[in-house]
Amino acid sequence: MTKLSLFSTLNLFLALFLCPGTSSFASAKDASHHYFQILAADILPSARSLCKAGEGLRSTYQQGRGALKLVHRHGPCSPFSGIGGSAANGSQLTLTEVLQQDQSRVQWIHSRASSSPSDNKQVQDPFQAEATTQLPARPGASLSTLNYVVTVGLGTPKQAFNLAFDTGSDLTWVQCEPCISCYPQQGARFNPAFSSTYQRVSCTAPECAEAKLESGLNQCSASGCLYGIVYGDNSVTVGQLSRDKLTLTGSDVLPGFTFGCGQKNQGIFGMVGGLLGLGRTQLSVVSQARNKYGGVFSYCLPTSNGVGHLTFGPDRSSFSSARFTPLLPHSKFYFVPLAGMSVGGRLLPVSPSAFGSQGTVLDSGTVITRLPPAAYSALRSAFRDFMAQRKYPLAPAATLLDTCYDLSSYTAIEIPKIAFHFQGGTDLVLNAANILLASSLSQVCLAFAGNTKAADPGIIGNWQQKTTLVVHDIPNSKIGFGQGACS
Incomplete structure (x- = not known):
C-alpha cells in the first residue's frame, strides 16, 4: 500500500x-432526510490544506472558563505543522498501520474494562544507569492513536507544553530534566530546577499508592515515588511522581497538581511533550480539579484543519x-x-x-x-x-x-x-x-x-x-x- x-x-x-x-x-430534491x-x-483530500477556525469557536476557547484550544496534531492548525516533516513527527503511517495500532488500543480497553487490579510487581530501578527498565506486562493505551493536542503550562514560572489528551488514561506526564533517555519533542523539556513550586511525591503519599495501582510499578527510590507505564504501541514513560502548578489558561491554575516527571521515555509520540490524562481515577485532571470545576468537562474534536476545544467546568451556553x-x-x-x-x-x-x-x-x-x-x-x-x-x-x-x-x-x-x-x-x-x-x-x-x-x-x-x-x-x-x- x-x-x-x-x-x-x-x-x-x-x-x-x-x-x-x-x-x-x-x-436530493428534499425527497429524503x-x-x-x-x-x-x-x-x-484538498491539494492545499489550511487552518480554519471560526470566530465563535475562538471566543469559546479564549473566554470560556478553563477552555483550551484543541487541534489535530498532524493538521495545519497543529503547533507541530511544518516542523521536521512527517517522518520526524511520527505521521508516516499507512492506513494498515493506523488500523493495527488502533486495534492494539481496542485490545487494551477490552482487557482493562474486564480485569480486576492485579498484584503490583517489583521492577528494577529505572534510574540506575546500568539497569534495564523492566515494567510489568500491563500495556497502556497506544499513544499513536492520540491525535488531538492541547497546550498547558507547568511550574512557576510556567513552562508551556503541547500534550496529547486521552479520556482513557489517568496520569498526566511530561518529559523532564535530567533526562536519562528521551524522544524528540517540540520545545524544551520540563526542568524542575527552574520551578519554585516543584515537589517530589513521597513513597508514603496516597498519590503514590494510586500510581502503583495504575502503572503496576511498585518501587520507590531514595528520591521518592516512581511511576512507569508501558503503552500498547510499546512506548514507555518512567520517572518521578511529582507535584507542581498546572496552568490551563491565564487565570485557571491547579496548585499542587500531581503528574509524572518522565526521565526515561521511549517511543513515537509525535513531537508532543507528554500526555494529559482525563480518565476516572484520582490521578486524572478531572479528579484533581474537581473542587474547581465540579467534575465537569467537555470537548469538541475538530476536523484536521479546524480548531476545537477542551473545556473544564460547566458552560451553560454550550450545554444548552x-x-x-x-x-x-x-x-x-x-x-x-x-x-x-x-x-x-x-x-x-x-x-x-x-x-x-x-x-x-x-x-x-x-x-x-x-x-x-x-x-x-x-x-x-x-x-x-x-x-x-x-x-x-x-x-x-x-x-x-x-x-x-x-x-x-x-x-x-x-x-x-x-x-x-x-x-x-x-x-x-x-x-x-x-x-x-x-x-x-x-x-x-x-x-x-x-x-x-x-x-x-x-x-x-x-x-x-x-x-x-x-x-x-x-x-x-x-x-x-x-x-x-x-x-
Whole structure:
C-alpha cells in the first residue's frame, strides 16, 4: 500500500464534511432526510490544506472558563505543522498501520474494562544507569492513536507544553530534566530546577499508592515515588511522581497538581511533550480539579484543519445544545448506554442487548468505532443493502474495514445517514465525514468494525465523535452530545 501520512490517511474525508445549506451539499430534491448526496471529488483530500477556525469557536476557547484550544496534531492548525516533516513527527503511517495500532488500543480497553487490579510487581530501578527498565506486562493505551493536542503550562514560572489528551488514561506526564533517555519533542523539556513550586511525591503519599495501582510499578527510590507505564504501541514513560502548578489558561491554575516527571521515555509520540490524562481515577485532571470545576468537562474534536476545544467546568451556553444520556458506573472508562442504531432512518433489527450488557465505551483515543458482533453484522448488512441498491461496486477490505467500495468512476454518490440511539431518547446523528474512511477513491470504506467476542464492550471512537460537543457531567452521572459544535 502506498505510504500516506497519518494526517492524510485519517483525514481523507476532511472535505467530505459538508453541512446542510452549503453549496456542495445536494438536497436530493428534499425527497429524503435519511441519506447524504456528495460529490465524489470531495472525498479526496484538498491539494492545499489550511487552518480554519471560526470566530465563535475562538471566543469559546479564549473566554470560556478553563477552555483550551484543541487541534489535530498532524493538521495545519497543529503547533507541530511544518516542523521536521512527517517522518520526524511520527505521521508516516499507512492506513494498515493506523488500523493495527488502533486495534492494539481496542485490545487494551477490552482487557482493562474486564480485569480486576492485579498484584503490583517489583521492577528494577529505572534510574540506575546500568539497569534495564523492566515494567510489568500491563500495556497502556497506544499513544499513536492520540491525535488531538492541547497546550498547558507547568511550574512557576510556567513552562508551556503541547500534550496529547486521552479520556482513557489517568496520569498526566511530561518529559523532564535530567533526562536519562528521551524522544524528540517540540520545545524544551520540563526542568524542575527552574520551578519554585516543584515537589517530589513521597513513597508514603496516597498519590503514590494510586500510581502503583495504575502503572503496576511498585518501587520507590531514595528520591521518592516512581511511576512507569508501558503503552500498547510499546512506548514507555518512567520517572518521578511529582507535584507542581498546572496552568490551563491565564487565570485557571491547579496548585499542587500531581503528574509524572518522565526521565526515561521511549517511543513515537509525535513531537508532543507528554500526555494529559482525563480518565476516572484520582490521578486524572478531572479528579484533581474537581473542587474547581465540579467534575465537569467537555470537548469538541475538530476536523484536521479546524480548531476545537477542551473545556473544564460547566458552560451553560454550550450545554444548552446538548442532549444527555446516563453515564454508567465504571472505575476506569466512560460507559454510555447505547440502545440502538439506525441506517438510512431505519432501526437495525437487533435488541438493545446486542450492544452489550455493560454499556459502550466513549473514548477519545480509539479511532474507529467497534461494535459487538451481532450489532455490527446488522449495521454492515443495512449499509451494504443501501449501497447495493445504487449498484456501487465492492472493493477489497482494508484490514479490519471489511465494507469498502470502488467509487473512482462516479461523479456523485449517496450514502445513508447513520445514528446512535442512547437510553433516555438521546440521538447522535453522524455526518458524512464520520461514516466513511478511504485510502483512495477506489477503496472507500465504512468506518466501523466488529469485535471478535460478544462479551467485549463496544467503543465509540474519535472518528465518529468529530465536530460533536461531548459533555462529561460526572457528578450528575450523565454524558451529553451537541452536534455541529466545532469546525
